[in-house]
Amino acid sequence: MTVRKTQRTKRGVRLVALATVAAYGALGRMDALAQQSAGDAKSSPATAQLPVYRFRIDAGPLDEALDAFHAQSGVKLDLEVPLERLATLKSAGVAGLYSNEVALKQLLKGTGFSYTFEGPGVVSIGLRSSESVDVTTSVATLSMQQFTEPLLDxxxxxxxxxxxxxxxxxxxxxxxxxxxxxxxxxxxxxxxxxxxxxxxxxxxxxxxxxxxxxxxxxxxxxxxxxxxxxxxxxxxxxxxxxxxxxxxxxxxxxKQPELTEFVHGTAQFGTNLMRRVTADVNEPLQNLGEGAAFRVNVVGTQSKVAERDITEVRRFGIAPALEFGLNTPTRYMIQYLHESENTTPDYGFPYFGAAIIPGVNRRTYYGFAADNYLRTNPDVVTGKVEHDLNSHIVVRNILRWANYPRDVRITEPQINTTAVLKNPTAVGGVGTATCDPTIPNSPTATGATIACYPTTTPVTSLQVKRNQLTSQSTEDMLWDQVSLQGTLKVLGITNDGLIIIEGGRERSDPLRNSYTMPYVSAVNPNPYDPFQPVFSYPGVRTYVSSQSYGIGFNDTLHLRDWLLVSGGVRFDYFNTNSHNAANPAALPTPTAAAVANRLDKQPDYRASVVVKPKPEGSVYFDWGTSFDPSAESLSLSGNNATAAPEENETYEVGAKWDFFRDRLNLNGSVFRTEKDNAHETDPNNSNNTITVGTYLIRGAQIGALGHLPQHFDLVVGYAFLNSELENSVLNASPFNAINMALIALNDPRANTAPYFIKPNGYPIANVPKNSGNLFLTHALWKGFVGGFGTNYTAARRASSGALIGVYNQVGPVDVATVPLVAKAIPGYWIYSAMIRRPVTEKIDFQVNINNLANKFYIDEPHPNHLVPGEGLNAQFGFNYKW
Incomplete structure (x- = not known):
């Protein structure tokens, strides 16, 4: 593994060397070039060649705003309306790094005018017709600030x-x-x-x-x-x-504040007793200074889950944002997000053998209606400052504090059908099992007595264990990110560069109590049973704290109009400490205090080439690396503290093409990703993480996104994923324990089937080989707009290569006769439909119908339980815009 890592590092250095050196050269001359280019925003040849521009157009009369747009972009305006008409209208202006089309859309927003690009440098502007209302949005946009190029490139x-x-x-x-x-x-x-x-x-x-x-x-x-x-x-x-x-x-x-006043809202009601109300209010605040605006979004929602008993979702959210300096060189914003949830959760059905329990009503709920809950109250506060040093360089700083408290108690239903091995070191004991359905199902205080059912057991005779998953914790984060983004011309080559420096603290303090509950009927559980544990013992709060920082650099060189080369490198430092106190009440044996530490320091690399046969299309090659530390999710213990990071490498070749003036985007790619030191949740113990070997995924993907006339909206996608577990060290359960005993005894049967199986070549968990989606809408008649959609997911495994020995005989069995199977979830199709019609100029009525065929399918698999998707339901809503 070390050799492979070293080879990857050297390869990364070679692939990004050219781009990195050129970019550092650009940065070395940044100050001088910044001063030189400060006045070139309007007419410099370098600027005219860029796919995006730095606009700074103040709010004011529309005719003046369009004059400024022409001066800063070089685009010729063909006006289909009198100039004096434009002078009577106001524009909100625009400031920032945008394509010509996105900037023009912002300038015309709320004016009643639309535009059409007649060629690369000519645009016509006229009155908006009813057929073109929905056509003024380009789909070829990318909002992530970590990227310097538009989506197409x-x-x-x-x-x-x-x-x-x-x-x-x-x-x-x-x-x-x-x-x-x-x-x-x-x-x-x-x-x-x-x-x-x-x-x-x-x-x-x-x-x-x-x-x-x-x-x-x-x-x-x-x-x-x-x-x-x-x-x-x-x-x-x-x-x-x-x-x-x-x-x-x-x-x-x-959503961000804007300089246009508006109010949007929805009211939805559903057959699953859904009630949902949202509001989106934006208000310019001229009395607070130039470019000040306030925006607030609010939601309140409550609903049942169709075809599931007891489960209910209750959520409230509010997200206000205040920004100063819109359309000025310096912009300040503070925003807040709060979501409060108090839900009755659903962990669905147990496995019976390797599949979902058969013949049980899909509404069956194995939890406790009055005592299962999921309560979360995240608060996220973000402050942001942006300053344009000049027309080519912007510096920004984002500071965030986030707090995520949660209180959870969920019932996970389980049925044990796995052969339980005993006394592997005893003479004649190897290969015997004690899997007896006659064992009493009332667990003792230690939980040592557990029934095991043959897969031939009638469902009406099965008893389900109500495994309690509990957690009280607060995760929090204090994070700061500084970035410098610039577009400079160095030695005749245009460089789009980005430097990011970020870091902070992340913490978690989970407390997990344990309860032993009476078993319940698999066919007719009573969700209104009182929550009365046979035995419980308190957990110990674990304190986890991570300090981390990252320094990253990307640069894209525009070598020709048709050729772009990019390179990037980033170094991450991730230091995690975990400690918890002793727990004398832990069973079956008390636990001592534990401390775990892990420090990971690692670089990542990226290199790519983009070739543009035409301005509206691109073909690219991309190579990149990444890593996943053991404490990535702020979960660190002796179980994973010594595990090396997962290391990943991906190659991708793809193409993108825009049609109908960026109203339709098509894309496709083929790729290969390999992960070394892959970690996975232990299929026999959700609290453990194990290293299972090497993952390899090869695949292809296509997609389309369109926003066209006649209300023709289109989103289509298909992915083929061929996953494989390579070089696995995961022994097939339940034979791992017996194989270790055979090794200790120097038994010749050690490391041989069926006592030891390396499931190389098995599919990776939760990776369907084929999956796809489709949703499209189109104008019908008399103002109606109709839509139809479908989603397909092929069969999936529940865990990567984890085979289980299923007990299918009565009485003791020799291990060689226990069949090996893998937990799997069948594939499914689901369908949806929509119809919408204006009621007034400002109000639409919309109906959405989901899961038209009322398909019973597993939406969210897990190695230990299965969560079904929602059944047939309809939502009726009113959309308001002013």
Whole structure:
């Protein structure tokens, strides 16, 4: 592994050397060039060649704003309306780094005018017609500040889920929005953490969720009420975002204050007893100074879950933001996000053998209606300062404090069908099992007596263990990020460079109590049983603190109009300390105080080439690395403190193309990602992390996003993922213990099947080989707009290569006769539909129907339980815009 790491490091240095040297040269001359270019914003040849421009146009009369746009962009304006008409209207202005089209859209917002690009340097401006209202939004935009190039010229697969898609689908959560991104699979929360859990291209990304470019690592379910868009970068992003980010990252782009007054709102009601109200209010504050504006978004929602008993979602959120200096060289903003949730959670169904328990009503709830809860109250405060040093260079600083308290008690249903081995060192004991369904199902205080059922047992005879997952904790973060972004011309070559320096503190203090509960009928559990543990003992609070910082640098060289070369490097320092007190009440034996420490220091590299056969298209090659430290999720103990970081390397080749003046974007890619030292949750113990070997994923992906006339909105995606577990050290359960005993006895059967199995070549957990999504809308008749969508997910494994010996006979059995199977989840199709019609000029009525076929499917798998998706439901809503 060390040899491979060294080779990768050398290869990374070679691949990015040219770009890095050129970029450092650019930085060395930055001061001199900055002064030289300060007055060149309007007409310099260097600026005219850029895909984006630095605009600084003040709010004021529209005719003056358009004159300034022409002067700063060089675009010729073909006006279809009298000039004096423009002078009577006001423009909000624009300031920042934008493409011509995005800047012009901002200038015309709220004026009633639309635009059409007649060529590369000519645009016509006229009255907006009813057919063109929805056509003034380009889909080829990228809001993540970690990137210097527009979406078309970014050498990586990036999928943006914009506002119009979220509105068409009536999306209410981050998970709803992410169903529009191929290559993403949902997963159930682990024992110690709940909230949004997902994989990107087969790799766990629970810790790779960002909010406006800074990590949002809290364990909570994120509401979509404050989203401007959801951006998903697929592939390694270690250079841009730091630790983790193997399969990619998810960035939530929140709504920002604007200089246009408006009020938007929704009211939704559903067949699943859904009640949801949102409001989005923006107000310019001229009395507070130039460019001041205030915006606030609010949500209140409550709903049941269709075809599931007891489960209920209750959530409230508010997100105010205040900004000063819009359209000025210096901009200040402070924003706050609060989401409060008090939900009755659902951990679904137990496995019976290697599949979901058969023949049980899909509404069955195994928890405690009055005593299961998920309570989270995240608070996130962000301050941001941006200053334009000149028309080419901007410096920004973002300071964030975040606090994520949670209190959780969830019931995980379990049925034991795994052969239990005993006395492997005794004479004649090797290969025997004590898996007897006649053992009493009333656990003792120590929980030592557990029933084990053959898979031939009638479902009506099964008893389910109510495993209690509890956690009280507060995660918090104090983080500061400074970046310098510049566009300079050095030795005749245009450089788009970005330097990021960031760091801070992250902490967690979980307390997990333990309870032993009576078993319950698999067919007819009573969710209203009182919560009366047979035995309980207090846990010990664990204190985890991480100090980390990262220094990263990216540079893109525009060698020709058709050729871009990029290189980047980042160094991360991640130091974690964990300690907890002794626990004399722990069973079966008391635990001593424990201290764990882990320090990781590691670089990441990235290099890419973009070739543009035409201005509206690009073909690219991208190579990058990333790493995942053991304490990535602020969970560190003796179990994982000595484990080396996971190391990842990805190669990707792809193409992107824009059509209809950036109204339709098509993209496709093929890629290969390899992860060394892969860590995974122990399929036999959710609290343990094990190193299972090397992951390899090879795949291909295509996507399309369109926002076209006739209300024709389109989002399509397909991903093929061929996953493989290589060089695994994971022994097939339950044979690991007996194989270790055979090794100790020097028995010749050691390391041979069936006592030892290395499941090389097995698929990786939660990676469907095929997955896809489609949602489209189109104008119908008499003002109606209709929509249809579908999602497909192929069969998945619940854990990577973990085979289980299933007890399918009565009485003691020889280990060689126990069949080996893998926990698996079948694939599924689900369908949805939408219809919308204006009621008045300002109000639309919209109906969304989800899971049209009322499909019973597993949406979120886990090695120890299965969470079903929601059944057929309909939402009726009114959308208000003023």
């Amino acid at each position: 970014t050498a990586q697969t990036v999928t943006s889920v914009p506002t119009f898609v979220l509105q068409d689908e009536a999306a209410t959560t981050l998970r709803d929005g992410l169903r529009n991104v191929p290559g993403i699979s949902m997963a159930a929360g682990e024992g110690g953490s709940q909230g949004d859990t997902l994989t990107i291209r087969g790799f766990n990304a629970r810790n790779d969720i960002f909010l406006d470019g800074i990590r949002d690592f809290g364990s909570y379910y994120r509401d979509a009420f404050d989203y401007q868009s959801i951006d998903v970068l697929e592939g390694p992003a270690g250079v841009e975002f730091g630790r983790g980010s193997t399969g990619g990252v998810v960035n939530q782009e929140s």
